[in-house]
Amino acid sequence: MEISALRNPFDYANPVRSGDLFAGRQVELSRISYVLDQAAPDQPAGYIALHGQRAAGKTSLLNMTQALARQRGYVTARLDLVPADADPVSFFAKAYEAIIGAVGEAVGLTASDGRKITPRIVRRVMHGEKQDDFPLEFPESVAQAWAGGRLSEMALRADLEYLAEQAGQPIVLLVDEAQLVADRKDVLSMLRTLGTQLCGYVFVLAGTTDLLVRISEVFDALLRQFEPIKVEQFNEVADVHNCVMRPLRSLGLDPHDCFEDFHGVVQDLMSLTDGNPYEIQFFCHVMFHRWQSGVTSKMVLSPGTLDSVREVMEAGGQVQDRPLISAVRKMSVDELVALNLLCSSLESSTIDELWFSHCITGAPSISREAFDGFRDGFVAKRIVEIDDGAVRLPGDLFDHIYVRLWTLNKIGQPRHPQLVSRYRFRALLTRRLEYALEDVIADQPVRLLSTCCYGMTQDNLESCLALLDTLPDSAAESARIQFLHEAIVRCRFPAALDVTVVECTYAGTTAVRWLYARDVDDIELTELPAFRAACERARALGGELRAERLRLPLKPWPDVRDWLVKHAGPVERNAMAGCHLTESFDVYVDGDVPATVEHLSTAFRFEPSWIAANNLAYLALVGGEPTSALDWAEKSIALTDEPKTRALSRYNAAMALVKLGELAKARQGLAEAADDLARLPVPDYFCRFLLVPHWADGGIEFEEKPRVNLPGAIETALDMVGLIERHASMRRSTE
Ligand SMILES: Nc1ncnc2c1ncn2[C@@H]1O[C@H](COP(=O)(O)OP(=O)(O)O)[C@@H](O)[C@H]1O
Ligand SMILES: [Mg+2]
Structure with a gap:
């Protein structure tokens, strides 16, 4: 692989701009989406504050907020503050120009005489140039303010109303480095009065940790309106x-x-x-x-x-x-x-x-x-x-x-x-408890239960257990069900699951984690010397470490599976599909093909995905079922836009077509696959396993090979198709 020619894709110097590079922040993004969804031309203004330490990822999240707003068809205006923007005239003048620019770009703004209104003209008026027939009032008010007069809040409001009307869609004003205005009561109070009177606006402020503290000190009336979103380090x-x-x-x-x-x-x-x-x-x-x-x-x-x-x-x-x-x-x-x-x-x-x-x-x-x-x-x-x-x-x-x-x-x-x-105590304690348990169970057939976060509680878990116990005919409301599902799958569907609740308490704070094992392994944590030693250490320091094992008889797996497929929510489905995919690799390596197919089909039922469909295609191909292979391969092509994965699916489809004797179609599929890869800076794609054709005894045979580079395999396959075609035409001409 020619790696030296590539650009370094890790950019620590600039905020993330593209959704493809943006990681995590699911909870934050969904809260932002919620506020954005509330916005409408006839709805009062919304406020969001993104606050956190330096380099925590605020500007990156602000960029994603802008993308979310654009996806909704909203008009977005962006403002990156510098220290000189802190006084009200500069701040509102700059914000106003940004909004004019954004609305102008979205719908086109014209004066009554047909002239285009651009930020440039607005700026000229702000600097004192007279314009006749100008539909906007605020620029002139800015000019007066700069000459020593007062900034007119009414003019600003009237213009913003006019602009919202022109836009016909909510206008989202995104302000970065907003801490620069956080201690300016004059700015904040104007922002607030605007917000209470205007419809169809969302104000998103991003700034350092003291943004909210300063706002609360200076003008707490505004604080109540904010949806505060803390941007912290990744916890997961x-x-x-x-x-x-x-x-x-x-x-x-x-x-x-x-x-x-x-x-x-x-x-x-x-x-x-x-x-x-x-x-x-x-x-x-x-x-x-x-x-x-x-x-x-x-x-x-x-x-x-x-x-x-x-x-x-x-x-x-x-x-x-x-x-x-x-x-x-x-x-x-x-x-x-x-x-x-x-x-x-x-x-x-x-x-x-x-x-x-x-x-x-x-x-x-x-x-x-x-x-x-x-x-x-x-x-x-x-x-x-x-x-x-x-x-x-x-x-x-x-x-x-x-x-x-x-x-x-x-x-x-x-x-x-x-x-x-900067972890808080509960998170620190939870992480240390996790480390301690990892050591305790190191050689035991026991695993730590995955969790959503350090904040997951025993109640969360119990509501999931109750669901699995009854399989009610209603939505699986508990969002944590995927973790128990994972435990069942990884224990390979035991008759009962042992879940051990481990709690560690110190000075009024309790951290909780869970372990799971198959009932037949009958692991009792409290009998393990390493765990007892940890309990002793905790006790000596005035804390407590406790463990309690619950044995949970499980309903037959097909019932549980069908129930989950029918009732789970989208996020959980995605996680459960992922779990079956992971497991499918393990059982495949163990040589259990039927179990592999079962895992992949279940994954596909939870959430149709390229990888499940492609792997099912591959197994059908290797198992001598070309019709089924072609069917799955075609499904998988439709499920991806990624050149590499699409090329692989096309290759698998082509192999199925070769087996079915459809050579022209196979050739076309291979050419398309080669095309997909040719456009990439690094076309190499090492596939874990690939079915590769070779020529033997006057015909084609297939062989399963590990770690094959796809571009090479496509070329070989094209040669083979050519060979069969020539061989067939030679046979025809000699007959
Ligand atoms: N969600 C994210 N996914 C990936 N990288 C991120 C993310 N958020 C921040 N970063 C990285 O951290 C750096 C600092 O992020 P930035 O948004 O500029 O922080 P802030 O505005 O809080 O100072 C960025 O250059 C980027 O490399
Ligand atoms: Mg920043």
Whole structure:
């Protein structure tokens, strides 16, 4: 694969613009969609505030908000504030110009004499030029305000009403870096009065963490109207996974071909970057660069990678001038462990909470006395501030990334690093509990139940259990049902499932996780020595670790399956389909073809997908059923727009056609497949398995081969089709 010629797809310097590259944020996007859906020309204005730390992904989310608004046919106007825009005249003048531009572009704006109204003309009026027959009032009011008069709110409102009427669709004003106006009462109060009187507008403000705090201090009357959306680090491994995968996919690369160990890297990135999308992109950028320049043979997250990341930071960002970094570079291993531990839940957890969550996964490498001693030292040297129990680490994101990297470089890669992080205590405790359980069950036939998030509760789970117990004839309202489904599938449909509820409580906070196993394995967690040791550690520190096992007899699988297919909601269907797909690979590798077909067909029933249809086509092809293979292959072609996958389906369809003796159609399909691939920067597509034709004894035979590169296989197949055609015509001419 010619990798050096590709552009590096990981861009940590610019916000995400394309939906294809945007990862995670499902909950946030659905809340934004909800507000947008409420908007209508006769509905009062809506307000959204996207707020979060620097580089958390606010501008990227604002870009997606704009895309969602456009998808709905709304008019969108965009404003990126700079410090000079903070006074009301500049702010509203700029916002107004943006709206004029957007409405003008959408529907065309003309004065009564037919002249086009553009932001340029508006700007000229704002600077004092007189225009006759001008239907708008506000630009003149701006001109007067600049000459020392007052800005007319009425003129602005009248114009905005006029513009909304012209647009005929809601107008969405998106403002980035909105913290710049957050402490301006004059701006905020005008924004609010406008909002209460105007219809058909949505105001979306994106800004740093203090956006809402400042608004509430300055003008809390406005705050009540906002839908506040906090932009935080990614909490789920799946989001990190997507964040890494999507840029590679945009180049037509399969992440499994790019990484030595894709899933392992995703796991490591999660803790290494604290789930921060900026850092994920940054690390991936460096890994990709090292691969491209031939330093590594694939993308790897090794100590060498971390050094390169550090070098990039050192080259660009005055490392020497930063007090935190200079201090950290002089620290011993124990000090580094203590500092990271102390800062592993910034501004959220108490010292005792931090220590407890640390010890739950195993005996600590430093004593509590040593930890306290280091802490006092850090505070005395002003490396860390502790204010009313809350730990603060001065410095910015850059410093914090550097601290994590330096630490890992010094202490090696520990199994469960507890690094600088902004997780809140419950999330921290849940993650540490998960780590502890991973160790406890390491050699046991037990697994951790997947969950939606660290916030999933026992009640959520119980409502799912009740559904599976009764299979009622109504919608499966519980959105968590997919996790139990996964447990049943991965245990390969046992008669009963053992679910162990594990709760860890400290200082009034409880974290909960679940384990599952087949009843026949009869695992009792409380009897495992490693679990007892963890309970002991928790008790010694004044906390508690409890486990309770529930045995759940299951209804026959076909009944459960049919019920889920009929009643589950769209998100769950997608997850359940994915689970059957994963499982289909495992059983295929075990050689169980009927079970593979069953999993794939079930996946397709949950959600028709290219991959299920294509794999069913392939199995039918290998199993000597070309008619069924052709049918599935045609279904799969219709289910994808991706050149690579479409080419593969076309190839499979062509092989079925060859088997059915339809050579002309097969040739056409192969040519189309070759065409699909020819347009890609990297046409290589290594397929796990492929049925490849070859010539033997005056006829075609097929052979299943692992890891075949599709472009080559298409060429070979075209040659073979040519051979058969020539062979047939030769036979005809000799007869
Ligand atoms: N949802 C996302 N998916 C993938 N990458 C993201 C996402 N959000 C942010 N990023 C990455 O993080 C970086 C910072 O994001 P940005 O939106 O500019 O943050 P902010 O506006 O909060 O400072 C971007 O350059 C991008 O690489
Ligand atoms: Mg930004």
